[in-house]
Amino acid sequence: MLKDPAMAILIHRDFTFIVQGITGREALNFTRECLDYGSKIVGGVTPGRGGRDVYGVPVYDTVREITAKQKVDGTVITVPLAFAPDAAFEAIDAGIKLLVIITEGIPRKDASAIIEYADLHGARVIGPNCLGVIVPDVCRFGSLGGPAVDCRKAFKPGIVGVMSRSGGMTTEICNALSQAGLGESTAVSIGGDPVVGSSYAELMPLFEADPETKAVVVYSEPGGPMEAELARWVTENRSRLPIVAFVAGRFMDEMPGMSFGHAGTVVEKKLDSPADKIRRMREAGISVAEEIGDIPRLVKERLEAAGAAGA
């Protein structure tokens, strides 16, 4: 049997998806960008706009009109925030198993409800407030990296799995890994909200199972328990993957209660603090980069150390 040359997590070469809210300004842009990149977008949904098309992608009024006809692996949701839960429930009820929710500003209560509904139906949510997933040169699922030509510059096929709470920093870090010749197996913009569907620790087993992934890079920010959860996961599961993390916003330790950047980025409790996150991750054996520019070098060092230990 032939081995699939492009292993990855979450998405693959034949991955098919739809775009909910496809006639919105941003959705029009990234739909074209995804098509240029080679992604298989099989339909779009905007209520009241059924029958039109967007760059050759047929637009429907309901998700079921598409899923009735063909296999749909995922959906990118980019509807106005008041409609986001409804769009997510519609996709889940239609049997779609992977949701990327780009919409920003969804209250926690709605995010929590969407994720619980997805859990009940065996579906996974990436986001909200994220840019999606990319497997370089294979499939782009969402709006990471902008125009296809820029996207190809920043993302190159390789061996590093990337998870980031910031969409922009996903591209920044992947660009640096690509420049250093490491490249990425899969990059996931997991979202900047306090409640997101897939945390670092929940995606780790997927990277762990992907033979192409040799190391993982994590971009983190102040706020939330996700880094402590990752540290615990790494300790309990004896991961084969070296992890390099970067925590931005260290200055926020001096400014409790002040909010910067993403909705989830605020220091209120002990677990929110960059200092606490860094300590926990280091104790778990995760390398925490002092500077963003150190990430590629640290990945290489960890890979060499792992190679030496394995030899």
Place this chain on the structure above:
Amino acid sequence: MRFYEFEAKRLLGKHGIPVPQSGVAQSAAEAERLASEIGCPVTLKAQVVSPAALKAAGVKSAASPAEAKREAEWLLQMEDGGRRPRGVLIEKKAPIAKEYSLAITYDGVRKRPVMAASDMAGDIDEIAEQHPHRVVRRHFSALFPFSDYLAKELVAALGLRGAELTAMTPIVSRLAQLFLKYDLTEADITSLAKREDGSFVALDCRMDMEAEGRRRQKAILEELGIQPGDARAPREQTAFEIEAAKIDAEDPRGVAGPVVEFDGTIGLVIGAGGGSLTALDAVRKHGGRPANYAALGGNPSVKKTQRLTKLVLSKPGVEKIAVISNVLSNTRADLVARGVIKAVLELGRDPAETITIFRIPGAWEADAVKILRKYGVEFCDRTVSISEAARRAVEKMRSSGC
């Protein structure tokens, strides 16, 4: 958005959770009158929202109206992140037999709301750290309606039986329901007291409403008299920050905010969300003292970048700026370049001297380079990291004696 305690207690009362008889005084004289109406002894609490002021224990008690007046005078002078307290909450003090605490929030790991209870008063996280066996927790759903048995299970897990169990259960249930109803991110009764007659009363509480929920919570906010613009930040906005917010609001193209003022010397025109956090840390790491934080993104107009840059350069002591962002796909670097150069020229300064570094790689960078080269400004492309760009910026500050 943090509620003042008197507002949070109005919410509790509205939903059938008993609170002490109370009033809010705006002056010492009013405090004296309220204390005599309510009947002493009373508790007096400065109404504050900043984390520092909340820690500063603005709580007093008074045995007489005259004492209440004196204490209120002092409490009303407290500092609350650059503001004065929003009055003094005066509450009837009554003997209590025992104290408990309740806390509801979202668990970011389980992604569900979680309620916790303890048979001690105080902050639930602190209790959990020092006495982990005295805290019980239970997750619930934001998808399905809240059911009373969930509250009953929590109370039973705390070890309450008989009349105590049946008295506390509805309080927990009502708190969970109002947590969901009002888009709260925190609903804590840090002292839930059992009176000597066996009934419960919420003595201390705090609540936070999610900023993202405010749009659909207009009715209750109006009922509580909370204005849409009342952000209740940990500290009052400075004139610089108010001006920056105005620049952002007046032009819908792109975003400039939140802009935060610091007391340093290097002006930062940085973006976007994560890129700004990274750039600010990097400048500090290399010994630079930032004059501000900004988060430029979403393809801002030339005018917006220009106005923001001018504002940053208008700060006393700010001679130079650094323009740094992560690799961008949707923001046109050439428009940002045009904006910053225009601002510098309008102020009669030399772009090559004033702009220490311009690091915005991505779409349209070639056009940006053309503009920057004309004025002798150093451009960094995607091969230069944010930290290296920040290092170069700080180095230039140093070598020019700034």
